[in-house]
Amino acid sequence: MRKFGLIGKKLSHSFSKKYFTEKFKREGILDAQYELYELPHMAGLPELLQQEPELVGLNVTVPYKEQVIPLLDEMDEAAAQIGAVNTIKISGGKTKGFNTDFIAFKSSLQEFYPIHKQSKALVLGTGGAAKAVWAALDALAIPFLKVSRTAGAGQVSYSQLSDQVLQTHQLIINTTPIGMYPQVQEAPELPFSGITQQHYVYDLVYNPEETLLMQKCAANGAKVINGLPMLYQQADAAWSIWNFKY
Incomplete structure (x- = not known):
């Protein structure tokens, strides 16, 4: 066996x-x-x-x-x-x-998000899953901003996010386990007032199938997807x- x-x-x-x-x-x-x-x-x-x-x-x-x-x-x-x-x-x-995260994320993102010349992404988290996402975004020529709990070289903190930042970064990818079962009442600290119908939110968490992040963003008209396709x-x-x- x-x-x-x-x-x-x-x-x-x-x-x-x-x-x-x-x-x-x-x-x-x-x-x-x-x-x-x-x-x-x-x-x-x-x-x-x-x-x-x-x-x-x-x-x-x-x-x-x-x-x-x-x-x-x-x-x-x-x-x-x-x-x-x-x-x-x-x-x-x-x-x-x-x-295989790189291959799976890149392929599933292309199915979900219509890439265009002005595409910019926010990547929440800086762990192992984030590294595969960064590589896939590089391969797709999508500029991105890293978001972590603390600011540092090449990354900003959640507290530095604003409606203006969200306006110019309409693809949001959550690579953290925030909101994953059993902590389903948690969500990354985004300024949700800045989420609009123009936003696409890809949450790599797949349990629950609709995370609190997805619920909050969808309530503002954003397109959302979980990590099951990946x-x-x-x-x-x-x-x-x-x-x-x-």
Whole structure:
């Protein structure tokens, strides 16, 4: 039996096991199972691999997409450039890191958002998921402003956001876990009065399906989408990595 799974700190929000279990049943894949592996610390990965010798593939979620890198034997070139890993292939006792978030976000964004010459984005968060989003926006030639809890080199704080900033940045992407189950009554601290019908809001959170951020923005007429399209596309890309030569 081949084992696959997801590693992260807290996984009660995850749909990954349901998605892959249904995929295995639908496609008649009888030699595979997918499990959730909560790790209190990233240092627990080597022990997990020892305890589960049948593991051949892992997904990686918050907050370990960057922390996992020093523990890997090898890195795919694209993942190394992005600086974050969300997929691990395990073969011959060796681990290799990949990033399918980049592919999945770029593709799903193009389906959701009509890119034009004046496009500018706000990217909320600066973690591992944000790095894949930055790379995708660069590839699509969309200028972006990084938003974090504190201002710094090349980024602003939430308190520095204004209606004027929102007026010129009509694509908003939330890469943070704010609003994710079970903290569903939380939302990033945006000046929501500046959200209009011209805004497109992409929340990478997918549980709940409609986050408080999405609700507040939709109430002002913005187009909103959650992270499910990205989840499905990155999961399919991960499956290809695990099952074919990379």
